[in-house]
Amino acid sequence: MAIIERPVPATSVGPALPTVTPSSSLGVFRRPVAATGWRSWVFTVDHKRLGIMYGVAATFFFVVGGIEALLIRLQLAGPDGTVLSADVYNQMFTMHATSMVFLFAMPMAAAFGNYFLPLQVGARDVAFPRINAFGFWSFLFGAMFVNAGWFLGGAADGGWFMYAPNSGVAYSPSHGIDFWAIGLQITGIASLSGAINLIVTVLNMRTRGMSLMRMPVFTWMILVVQFLLLFAIPVITVALFLLTFQRVFGATFFSVEAGADPLLWQHLFWIFGHPEVYILVLPSFGIVSEVLPVFSKKPLFGYPFVVFSGAAIGFVGWGVWAHHMFASGIGPISVAVFSMSTMAIAVPTGIKIVNWTLTMWGGKLRFTTAMLFAMGLVVEFTIGGLSGVTHSVAPSDTQQTDTYYIVAHFHYVLFGGAVLGFFAGFYYWWPKVFGKCLGERLGKWNFWVMIVGLNLTFGPMHIVGLQGQPRRMYVHTESRAGEGFFNITFWNFAASVGAFIIAISVLLFLINIWHTHRTAPPAPLDPWDARTLEWMTTNPPKAHNFDSVPTVHALDEFFHRKYEDVGEGDEHDLRRVATAEELLAEQEANADHHIHLPSPSYWPVVLAFALPIVGFGVIYNHLIAVVGASIVVLAMFGWALEPSVALDTDYDPPAPDDGPGTELATVGGGRP
Amino acid sequence: MVREMSAGPSRRRLAGALTALGGVTLLAACAEDAPQDTWQPAGENAQRIQDLQWWVFAIAGAVGLIVFATIAWVSVRYRDRGQPIPRQTHGRPALEIGLTVLPALILVGVAIPTIGTLMDLSRTSDTECVVNVTGQQWWWEVDYPPQEGCGGFSEPIVTSGQMVIPTGTKVLVRGTSRDVIHSWWIPRLNGKRDMVPGRVQTVRLQADRPGIYAGQCTEFCGLSHANMRMEVVALDPADFETWKANQLADYTAPMEGSLAAAGEQVFISQCATCHQVDGLVNADGVPIIAQPQERVFAGAAPNLTNLTTRNTFAGATWDLLTPTCRDDVWNASPEEFGAAYLAGVSADCLNEVDLREWLRNAPAKKPMYADPEQLGPTDGLNRGMPYLALSEAQIDQIIAYLLERQ
Incomplete structure (x- = not known):
């Protein structure tokens, strides 16, 4: 929580706490301590506000990536499309993938993780709140970069996989790939700092009684993802660094004429790229592992199996990267090994599907929108998983790879997996974050239109792929379309129609948000009869999350505080013994007396803002890079010298001795 | 195509039952006339893949249906009808372990034949004929090195876009690239293989019947990736010998004073810098050797010695034949195919529309970084054919000349 205790009043009991005498923050500016207004967002270090900001930014890039997808589908709606030129088309599919993977799915997972992980483990913030803010801003500035x-001569056009040597200056003369490579290094800093932050939070800041095997599965999956990020991001950073040097400084890491092997890039990229797939889907696996039990009124079936299969996916995920390279010519022995390891990873994935299904089995199912999206994930992800098994069979994959069959596969995995999971999370946690339930009626329209759109878009891609249509082609032609029911022209048109249906469903979601915030009444404290700690506080939670941090006695602690089994012997008879309101009132009555929260700070945003300046400098003029680097150094000093809690003199008028300078949080009743 | 499989009766019955289960993806096999259909093998290698993948698809389809049926049943059976809150059970380890072992066993069953097929498909010891391919933005060069195989080659043949092979012969394609990574893929004959600069990669091909087998570059290779195609033309061995003899025949100069003779001069001044025509000599009788490396970044341009024996141009993207004549060749029966293909491109069958557009302004028809500003990193060298500012009269002459390159 990064709480630095300031000298406490003599009335406090217990051992003397170590004291830190804060120095000034370069002594120039007052701390941005406002609790409202735009400053309270830009300079915040609150994990919940940062979570919301991650969510808003990710939604923005979801829309951007969606528009890119719609333009792609418009171009491919008929043969010999003329909506986009070849050049713009290549930029479009490169940036569609980049937006969706790096600028939507990863930050959206960060949004959920940031917001709910501290709440679920009963912490008051993440371990390093200012680094958390720095992570968000470097993501946002990196994404803009x-x-x-x-706007500066063309976006990256080498595909998101950016294979060498096609990513070289000779083959992509615009600065697009430079912006791409440097921008992703900046967003990589965000992922890496976020990963360290959340790992430390989980390992060090769980509340009393919350052993690892009592952690909610969402927190578990986020933890696994952070470890994946911790090891995967450095690999792609190295690759991007080499690429930047290759392009900007004329290095020869991937130049065949200098004796390099272009397959080096492929190995580096996919050693990152395959764990990345699990980075994208595991958060959603975590979300549905929360949603399904709540709306089935049963604990997750086989909790340890789900946790360990998630961890197993995390481990085995490192040993399958070359299945992206079955056609690259890595030799039959390598292909055989990676073919088998890829089949092996289907086992833990299958365990999850089985456990989710068995969670519902024997339950008491309420088909809320959140539940529908979670069940949608189970079904659609299964399709993607099974098509994945067909190309773990390497000889079969040499027919499928780089065709639309693969596009179909990973959209079922990523849209059917990650995106549907996020939507389940939106509907499930919206009342927790914003205090209002999203409309169920519009929500169900949202769900069904999305399911229709998703299957109409990506289902036909199986057909056109098996009919031999390669990916990344700016046109398809009648002469290779074939005739009859499976002709490529018709199914491309169908996929394009489907894409617009998905767009309608996303629009319905945005309308639902707008409508909810205009008309919906405040949500009840515990609208879904939930099971985990984040529901044991107000909607939305107070700045310090919990008035008194709950002690955990069991998995699904909140549920077990509400219900007791009064059955005798083998009989079971669950009776409600407490309401959420009663539990909250009890907690507020026992509120901790002193709750210290870190104060907002300028330095994370300043430091993050300097990074793209360095980037511009690397591309255009090294003097600009020197300016950017100077700001980096300045911001690091400012940050280092700044106390975690604002001084009383930072307030206007200065805070009283016992004021927010020592205690930012508004607490419930006092301890006697 | 499950029906076509040379399988035993019990396997075929099983296949019939599972076809229904495989759903749409499996049915995709039954479409007709899709030239790159991955489910219509026309040779041993593709057939091996097919024998392996159909039942993987069937198993996947069956597993999918079981999962969906279970979820559907659960959602009806256990929907909230006011039943009491269920027992808070945390799972049954025995069931869990069973449901872990079962898919693992299925996957072991898939893995064993996968490895077998993989090893068979990578074998090169039984090669009967070697053909080299070289990828370049955005076309394929095909060359036949001198060898005993394929009826024997005493001297090399260089062509592009279409690879001609004899039927029933185990051909080993050895490939590389001159610039970025390309991928060689003829779906009906085998899976794809990336052709990587600095490496030589191999892939086996074998066609059972005469015909044209379409393919396409499948590794993203830049601006005109969509316009980089290739075809394998299988001729029966006798026709293949005819084709070979024709490719190696001496150069026939156009008749003096003819339109084609004027075209020869235009060709020498405008085209021969990059495009080689074997046997072409200048006014002094000195052979003209193309120097494409002076104009083209990757260093080569298609050899046009026998252009009109092929029936596509510009990366096999456009037909040299009119649609009618093209269909006559593509749809010819296996017996008649050889003669139809060897007839080449006659004046009546020439697809002048596309060829003229190409000669007028190639980069307008096929994106190839025509903007000189984009050529800075390549020191002004072109990537593909530049705009040549030919007059209509010159285009007439060049077409007349090329028509004689049979």
Whole structure:
């Protein structure tokens, strides 16, 4: 929580706490201590506000990536499309993938993780709140930097996999790939700092009684993802660093004429790229592992199996990268090994599907929108998983790879997996974050339209792929379309129609948000009869999350505080013994007396803002890089010298001795 | 195509039952006339893949249906009808372990034949004929090195876009690239293989019947990736010998004073810098050797010695034949195919529309970084054919000349 205790009043009991005498924050500026207004968002270090900001930014890039997808589908709606030129099309599919993977799915997972992970483990913030803020801002500035190419001579056009040597200057003369490579290094800093932050939070800041095997599965999956990020991001950073040097400084890491082997890039990229797939889907696996039990009124079936299969996916995920390279010519022995390891990873994935299904089995199912999206994930992800098994069979994959069959596969995995999971999370946690339930009626329209759109878009891609249509082609032609029921022209048109249906469903979601916030009444404290700790506080939670941090006695602690089994012997008879309101009132009555929260700070946003300046400098003029680097150094000093809690003199008028300078949180009743 | 499989009766019955289960993806096999259909093998290698994948698809389809049926049943059976809150059970380890071992066993069953097929498909010891391919933005060069195989080659043949092979012969394609990574893929004959600069990669091909087998570059290779295609033309061995003899025949100069003779001069001044025509000599009788490396970044341009024996151009993207004549060749029966293909492109069958557009302004028809500003990193060298500002009269002459390159 990064609480630095300031000298406490003599009335406090217990051992003397170590004291830190804060120095000034470069002594120039007052701390941005406002609790409202735009400053309270830009300079915040609150994990919940940062979570919301991650969510808003990710939603923005979801829309951007969606528009890119719609333009792609417009171009491919008929043969010999003329909506986009070849050049713009190549930029479009490169940036569609980049937006969706790096600028939507990863930050959206960060949004959920940031917001709910501390709540679920009963912490008052993450371990390093200012680093958390720095992570968000470097993600946002990095994302803007990646997209700057659109306005400065063309975006990246080498595909998100950016294979060498096609990513070289000779083959992509615009600065698009430079912006892409440097921008993703900046967002990588965000992922890496976020990963360290959440790992430390989980390992060090769980509340009393919350052993690892009592942690909610969502927190478990986020933890696994952070470890994946911790090891995967450095690999892609190395690759991007080499690429930047290759392009900007004329290095020859991937130059065949200098004796390099272009397959080096492929290995580096996919050693990152395959764990990345699990980075994208595991958060959603975590979300549905929360949603399904709540709406089935049963604990998750086989909790340890789900946890360990998630961890197993995390481990085995490192040993399957070359299945992206079955056609690259890595030799039959390598292909055989990676073929088998890829089949092996289907086992833990299958365990999850089985456990989710058995969670519902024997339950008491309420088909809320959140539940529908979670069940949608189980079904659609299964399709993607099974098509995945068909190309773990390497000889079969040499027919399928780089065709639309693969596009179909990973959209079922990522849209059917990650995106549907996020939507389940939106509907499930919206009342927790914003205090209002999203409309169920519009929500169900949202769900069904999305399911229709998703299957109409990506289902036909199985067909056109098996009919031999390669990916990444800016046109398809009648002469290779075939005739009859499975002709490529018709199914491409169908996929394009489907894409617009998905767009309608996303629009319905946005309308639902707008409508909810205009008309919906405040949500009840515990609208879903939930099971985990984040529901043991107000909607939305107070700045310090819990008035008194709950002690955990069991998995699904909140549920077990509400219900007791009064059955005798083998009989079971669950009776409600407490309401959420009663539990909250009890907690507020026992509120901790002193709750210290870190104060907002300028330095994370300043430091993050300097990074793209360095990037511009690397591309255009090294003097600009020197300016950016100077700001980096300045911000690091400012940050280092700044106390975690604002001084009383930072307030205007200065805070009283016992004021927010020592205690930012508004607490419930006092301890006697 | 499950029906076509040379399988035993019990396997076929099983296949019939599972076809229904496989759903749409499996049914995709039954479409007709899709030239790159991955489920219509026309040779041993693709057939091996097919024998392996159909039942993987069937198993996957069956597993999927079981999962969906279970979820559907659960959602009806256990929907909230006011039943009491269920027992808070945390799972049954025995069931869990069973449901872990079962898919693992299924996957072991898939893995064993996978490895077998993989090893068979990578074998090169039984090669009967070697053909080299070289990828370049955005076309394939095909060359036949001198060898005993394929009826024997005393001297090399260089062509592009279409690879001609004899039927029933185990051909080993050895491939590389001159610039970025490309991928060689003829779906009906085998899976794809990336052709990587600095490496030589191999892939086996074998066609059972005469015909044209379409393919396409499948590794994203830049601006005109969509316009980089290739075809394998299988001829029976006798026709293949005819084709070979024709490719190696001496150069026939156009008749003096003819339109084609004027075209020869235009070709020498405008085209021969990059495009080789074997046997072409200048006014002094000195052979003209193309120097494409002076104009083209990757260093090569298609050899046009026998252009009109092929029936596509510009990366096999456009037909040299009119649609009618093209269909006559593509749809010819296996017996008649050889003669139809060897007839080449006649004046009546020439697809002048596309060829003229190409000669007028190639980069307008096929994106190839025509903007000189984009050529800075390549020191002004072109990537693909530049705009040549030919007059209509010159285009007439060049077409007349090329028509004689049979």
